[in-house]
Amino acid sequence: xxxxxxxxxxxxxxxxxxxxxxxxxxxxxxxxxxxxxxxxxxxxxxxxxxxxxxxxxxxxxxxxxxxxxxxxxxxxxxxxxxxxxxxxxxxxxxxxxxxxxxxxxxxxxxxxxxxxxxxxxxxxxxxxxxxxxxxxxxxxxxxxxxxx
Amino acid sequence: xxxxxxxxxxxxxxxxxxxxxxxxxxxxxxxxxxxxxxxxxxxxxxxxxxxxxxxxxxxxxxxxxxxxxxxxxxxxxxxxxxxxxxxxxxxxxxxxxxxxxxxxxxxxxxxxxxxxxxxxxxxxxxxxxxxxxxxxxxxxxxxxxxxxxxxxxxxxxxxxxxxxxxxxxxxxxxxxxxxxxxxxxxxxxxxxxxxxxxxxxxxxxxxxxxxxxxxxxxxxxxxxxxxxxxxxxxxxxxxxxxxxxxxxxxxxxxxxxxxxxxxxxxxxxxxxxxxxxxxxx
Numbered sequence: 316x317x318x319x320x321x322x323x324x325x326x327x328x329x330x331x332x333x334x335x336x337x338x339x340x341x342x343x344x345x346x347x348x349x350x351x352x353x354x355x356x357x358x359x360x361x362x363x364x365x366x367x368x369x370x371x372x373x374x375x376x377x378x379x380x381x382x383x384x385x386x387x388x389x390x391x392x393x394x395x396x397x398x399x400x401x402x403x404x405x406x407x408x409x410x411x412x413x414x415x416x417x418x419x420x421x422x423x424x425x426x427x428x429x430x431x432x433x434x435x436x437x438x439x440x441x442x443x444x445x446x447x448x449x450x451x452x453x454x455x456x457x458x459x460x461x462x463x
Numbered sequence: 464x465x466x467x468x469x470x471x472x473x474x475x476x477x478x479x480x481x482x483x484x485x486x487x488x489x490x491x492x493x494x495x496x497x498x499x500x501x502x503x504x505x506x507x508x509x510x511x512x513x514x515x516x517x518x519x520x521x522x523x524x525x526x527x528x529x530x531x532x533x534x535x536x537x538x539x540x541x542x543x544x545x546x547x548x549x550x551x552x553x554x555x556x557x558x559x560x561x562x563x564x565x566x567x568x569x570x571x572x573x574x575x576x577x578x579x580x581x582x583x584x585x586x587x588x589x590x591x592x593x594x595x596x597x598x599x600x601x602x603x604x605x606x607x608x609x610x611x612x613x614x615x616x617x618x619x620x621x622x623x624x625x626x627x628x629x630x631x632x633x634x635x636x637x638x639x640x641x642x643x644x645x646x647x648x649x650x651x652x653x654x655x656x657x658x659x660x661x662x663x664x665x666x667x668x669x670x671x672x673x674x675x676x677x678x679x680x681x682x683x684x685x686x687x688x689x690x691x692x693x694x695x696x697x698x699x700x701x702x703x704x705x706x707x708x709x710x711x712x713x714x715x716x717x718x719x720x721x722x723x724x725x726x727x728x729x730x731x732x733x734x735x736x737x738x739x740x741x742x743x744x
Contacts, residue, residue: 325663326656326693330645333652372688407692436695439647 316451317362318342318394321350321381322370322405327435331405334439338452339365346373347381354400355388364388364400366451371406371425378404379425401449402428407435471551474592477498478486480524482512482538483558484531488581492525509533509541516542517683522596523554524581528570536573538549543574549689552737554595558583568723571730585726635700636731637738642698657739660697664690668729672707675721690728701731 316339319322328343333342342357342364344350350367357363367385371378382402389399404425408418427434431445446452480503483489486507498671504519506512509530516524528535539555557570557578567578574731576595579587646652667690674683691706693699709724 324689324692325659329656329659330652333646333649333655354717372685383486406689407695435692436641436645438645439649450730 317357318366318368319344319353319357319364319400320368321345321347321373321378322339322368323373324370327370327405327437330437334442335366335368338446346376347376347384350381350455351362351376351384351388354385358388358392363394366446366449367400367402368405369402369429371404371408371422377421378406379421379428382425382428401430401451403431403433403445403449404429405433405437407436409434471503473499474596477501477596478504478519478520480504480506480512480515480519480521481510482506482524482530482535483527484508485527488527488583492583492588494581495585497584499589499592500593509535509538512538513541513577517545521553523556523591523596525556525558526575527558528566529559536569539573539575556591556595556742560731568726573727576734636734636744638698638700639742642696642697643699645696645698656697660693660699664693664732668725668732671728672722672725675718675725678716678718680713680721682714684710687713699735702728702735 318335318341321344322328344353369378447454481492484507489505496503500608526535542563555575557575560581570578671686687706687710694703705728
């Protein structure tokens with residue numbers, strides 16, 4: 316599994332990197348613009364990402380615009396929408412009383428466009444179980460089945 | 464929680480210096496501290512406080528910042544410089560008659576650990592002891608005359624052992640359980656995250672203060688949001704709460720208030736690092 320972590324916060328990146336490295340190559344981008352570049356470069360090299368962990372609020376370019384850019388890159392390479400990279404929205408945003416309606420809308424829209432949504436701080440167990448649900452990593456019994 | 468019990472022997476022989484010019488306040492604070500088993504010395508002014516501090520090792524100092532003559536700040540500065548203090552981890556609590564946020568901010572910025580407003584109640588005393596000094600209720604070591612000295616000789620092994628038994632959420636600074644849940648008890652990953660945190664947070668705090676100074680409140684909000692996110696991962700409870708408050712207050716655009724919160728965040732960060740030294744790294 317090849318992964319791209321998109322997050323402007325260092326500790327979050329280290330956390331996801333630590334969890335994902337055992338499963339394959341992991342690249343990082345610190346904002347949406349870098350993410351689009353990384354995806355385009357990977358597509359050009361015919362080594363696309365299987366998974367993108369995308370933060371929402373980031374400087375330069377936020378998650379929602381980054382995702383638009385990424386899907387455009389994939390379109391250009393004639394990759395059907397369902398075969399593109401799986402995207403998990405990773406954000407600390409949780410609607411509360413003081414949550415502005417704009418941010419609320421952005422979050423709702425993004426959730427619909429992503430394959431999964433997980434709230435920070437992410438729990439390793441919950442995250443791995445989501446990867447299994449998305450069939451990005453095998454379940455335990457599947458591994459033993461293959462091994463035997 | 465076990466250590467919430469008001470055991471009069473909880474802080475037996477813990478030496479505390481009360482620097483206070485008002486004789487009534489002196490008596491009140493001293494008698495309350497004695498209820499928890501503490502050994503209390505009194506100093507009515509900065510000079511005698513310094514004298515006491517140089518000759519005795521104190522676990523905690525209650526410092527009246529409104530002292531006549533050499534005030535609490537100066538006295539604290541001198542204490543901070545003494546050789547004694549470089550080896551001993553004395554906890555400094557500023558006491559003041561008024562609840563000005565400014566006093567609080569100043570005392571924290573000066574490097575004191577905490578701040579209380581007079582009149583000081585038994586509850587406040589207990590809270591400060593519980594928050595800052597490992598209680599002895601969980602140990603059953605006989606004949607330890609001065610646990611603080613003992614700890615020091617053992618390079619604070621004692622409090623570390625005790626603290627790890629106590630619920631880590633008790634201090635409100637570091638929630639180890641929260642972090643361990645995130646990393647699913649992967650201590651190597653936890654250490655890596657803590658190292659990253661310690662390396663990156665100082666710059667972020669600098670940027671945050673600069674943003675507030677420049678009146679860029681939107682940026683301050685985003686920076687606080689980021690610090691909040693990082694704090695949540697590593698179980699930095701106090702930092703997470705303060706960053707959250709700052710994030711939410713940013714829209715009100717009150718510079719003084721935001722700067723005070725940023726300083727509080729710095730203070731939380733210092734505490735967190737100390738807590739890690741004792742607890743994990």
